Amino acid sequence: MSKQVTITINGTQVTVPDGTLVVDAAKMAGIDIPVFCHHPKLEPVGMCRMCLVEIGRPMLDRNTGQVVMENGQPKIQFMPKLETACTNRVSEGMVVMTTSDKAMDGQKGTVEFLLTSHPLDCPVCDKGGECPLQNLTMQFGPGRSRFIYDEKLRLEKQVPLGELIWLDRERCIQCARCIRFQDEIAGEAVLGFDERGRNTQIVSLSDPGFDSVFSGNTTDICPVGALTTADFRFGARPWELKAQASICTQCPVGCNTTLNTRREAKAGGDIVVKRVMPRQNEEVNEIWLCDKGRFAHHYLESKKRLTRPMIRKDGKPTRASWDAATKLAADNFAKAKKDFVLLASGRLSNEDLFNLKSLADTAGGKAILYSDMGGGELTQLVGVGAGTNIGAMGKGDAILVIASDLYEEAPIWWLRVKQAADRGATLIVANPRETKLDRFARYTIRYAYGDEVKTVSSFGKKSKISDEFAKAKNAIVFFGSEGLGVNGVSALASSCASLLKESDHVGRPNNGLIGVWQRANDQGAFEIGFRPEANLAKALKGRAVYIVGADPAGDSPALAKALDGAKFVAVQDILETATTEIADVVFPAQAFTEREGTYVSGERRVQRFYAAVPVKGSSKPDFAITSMIAKQMGIILEGTSPSVVFDILANSIDAFNELNYERLAEVRGQWPIVGRGDLYYGGTTYENTQGLGVQLVPMAQVMGTVRIPKVRKEAALRPKEKELLAVPVNKLYDLGATVRSAELLGGRIGEATIFLHSSTAKKLGVEEGKPAKISFGGVSVEAVVKFDDTISTGVALAPRSMGIPIREPVVSKVK
């Protein structure tokens, strides 16, 4: 524990760690010092001068170096001028006065000065109502300015900094929070200052503009309405919005979010989600959110939402009652007996997956997870220990990221891993091609696609990298699915788990294995007993299939064919998909915004989400639909209350033992304090009042030791002459159902693309920017060719969910 010092702020004694900034110390004592440029997550700069206070320190005798005493008290010497509370660190015996006449005068003067060029167009400003400058003007601002009105600056008011963020140059007070966020936290210096003095302006330095997936966060920490999101532009006034806690479902990080909802005439008078805001959870997403999580929520209001159960009659889908639809499905599943297959994805909550698994088990069917990744059983064994916080990792710790482009797959993990590296953690990035994380890595390892397991096992040999990893105080391994299919990822996970076990990095907080899954709750599905299937087409063909929250027919022609040959297809989803079109019966499910439930994040944190908007049509939550079907089959499953389903789940699965909804909703005090009345301190991020979640304890922590099952690695594919190894990679913005309906992201999604080395392309005779035909495993699709000379020559990179039905590395031909 660091040294503690005691200081006096406004007559109150406060004890804080040495080195704390005065403004933070005051905050801890519940005293608000107004700030604009200071942000607790950023380095102090002292640019805005808003936090002027009177600071006095005990007077020292020049000769003896002793504190001069006066009437038994240390004599305090005040500086002749005001000082900034955001750049001064506390020292023993310091006396701070934040509300003295002199300090207040300084603060008033600063506001008056900041307002000399501010347009005061609060009525049209999206920030109006939650604006630090507005609030502090009401608190400190003089009613009348001494500055000449006609000298007010007139600057551009609608500047698009990229398609997601708008800049209003007039409103900007040059606090540089956005620039510093991009520099210090995101590590992508895409914003900067241009000009100087009164003409200082924010500019985007990248092409395309504001090229960062964290851009939305700058609008949260902007203390004025200078940066606003294009998504929420004039969407609503902040005071009209209702807030409900939720969890982001776009990736396995499980960022805590707050959904702001409002009734909307454009949506036909429905209550809709107007914006997604981060909710503080210092162990998950801190106070940040990536742009995908923030802007890709529009699929929930899609016109393609399913609202009524449908049954195929004479080849045409027709409306049916819930009774008839569930009866039809139940009869077919019961008739199929062992041929009953249940395919569910990690988009579903734990409650849904648990009921589905119970149904499959009781009815004698098989439950398959719709994923290209295996290895979830290993994260159950040696997953990160309870109490893990990447934000606490630093010097002496090690993080290995293998076969994953975290920036594209889980941006907030990327951010936190990057920051851990900034704090001194040893970051080892092993990937066949360059990724954005390489820049922050101490060691970068390149291997050929197919050599993942070999790379990890080479850590067993003596080398500088393996030594540093083995000796690290704490170590976490992230494994992904770059260039791998189900079996490949399982083999990789197993070798990573062995590596961690051998170097004794299991069973403790900040140690263990993390899977960079494709969907939000894949980890939960593994916990509940779902397993992926490498040969999915074979598993579906000729069976009675119950597909939940997945679109296999849309993703792959091979799977569509397999479903064509299925005995019976029941689909349960929120949107119309290619799979619902070929289904015999379709059940409309509720989206996560319309119901309650829980997810398990990649770090195995169980987190609750809440219902924020009303139900669409007669849709029902997934677990309730499953229970209705089960009832028709004579199986009793809880179908009314998600919390009861969760209680049953907690009783039957060891890892969830003693968990319940109340425990998941527990909160503790977090630092920095955000989202209260003091928006100027932390930004518009919401305070967490509805649950921080609970991390599951991995087997290694319970048992002390575990045996790692060996997974045999498949032989690497060797393409012949004129053939290429097509490998799947992951993209942040893809054509997945939950992303493509966000119009704003459209430009960043693009089209079906394959990446080739320019010399490979030359040999094959394909040109950059032109479409080429890629064929493998009996399918052939057109994709635009792009050159990437950082990849090796024998491969073609094919992004997943971008129109190319690739699930695992395959030998392909490109023409």
Add this chain to the structure above:
Amino acid sequence: MGVFDPIIELSRGLGETLRSFLFEKTVTYQYPEEKRPVRPRFRGRHVLKRYDNGLEKCIGCSLCAAACPADAIFVEASENTDEKRFSPGERYASTYEINMLRCIYCGFCEDACPTEAIVLGDNYELSFTDRKQAIYTKDLLLEPVPSEQMLTPRKVEPRAFTRSVPEMKDPTD
């Protein structure tokens, strides 16, 4: 009391009636044929005002809705473009509804309006046969325009109307 007293009283009263019948002006208005002008500060049905050039004063800021004690106002804003301009500046009200059944004619909306767009007018003749009719939409509330060229939305010169909130001046009255 004498015998004639009631008769005297009666004739005195009737005399008063006769006097006012013959000599006083009538105070009755033949409503609805004849309408009585309202007082200057009368608060009747709302009107959404326009500038002299026909552009709408309302910027969709929703402050009227925030000020409304009866929660009678619903506003939804959208963005202006130079091709389709409703109001000066970036923002206009794409939906503006007042539920006249909820309105208590307090005039707070008028006070809250930063552009003096909403004004309680002098129309008090509100009657409905159905609750939905009581919801006045933007087209009912907007002031009529004198000529067709002044209709909104309309195409304007690029960058001619960049500011939506009129320059702030101290009130003169």
